[in-house]
Amino acid sequence: MSGLTLSDLVGVGPLLLDFDGPVCSIFAGYPATRVAGELVELLEVKGVAMPPDVRVEVDPLAVLRWVGETCSHDLTRTVEEALCAAELQAARLAVPTPFGREVILGAHARGVPVAVVSNNSATAIEAYLTAHDLAVYVTLIVGRAYADPRRMKPNPGPVLDAVRALGVAPGRCALVGDSLSDIQAAHAAGAAAIGYANRAEKIDAFTAADVVVTSMAEIADALSWVSPLSPLSPEAG
Known part of the structure; x- marks a missing residue:
């Protein structure tokens, strides 16, 4: 790990979230x-x-x-x-991930753009976010490239697509993901990687991540300390 803390990464720029894991368990009801x-x-x-x-x-x-x-x-x-x-x-x-909703709402409240960057289809992501009243709080969805699985993470393409659409440098973004492919994609794109270790065995596996969390509550808490008048907020300056 890089020695960075969540405070170094959260609120500095857009927050990129993998979908299956950080936001919900998409296959919980349909395995x-x-x-x-x-x-x-x-x-x-x-x-x-x-x-x-x-x-x-x-x-x-x-x-x-x-x-x-x-x-x-x-x-x-x-x-x-x-x-x-x-x-x-x-x-x-799908079953919501504990505190995944709070992360999205907390980021939005503080002017931090949220993008979902996933190997799942954009249609499914949008359907979930709409059903759970979260779509309005998510700035961008980058789903799986249609019929081109070579562009799935760990390919950095989805992350680069997201940062380009958001109009920021990759180094200002942090991707939260629960797999090694998320960490690899983030770093290949030049973004920071927050490993969400939702199982104990992932903690040691995520040594390449800049920061590892075991609960999305840690990210929600870190966001609570971000000023709502950050440079990313529409109300600022």
């Missing part, structure tokens, strides 16, 4: 294992030969990534469409 199995079944119907590890894959994003690396673009689009539909259904059953 990722089920979605991955449905994608594998779709590939079987299409007559696609798959290695054993893909047949038993429990992560639907990993299935999509394999298809994008191995199969035709038309088939990638077919799997993409199926995954988007499943994610939209999952978003309706």
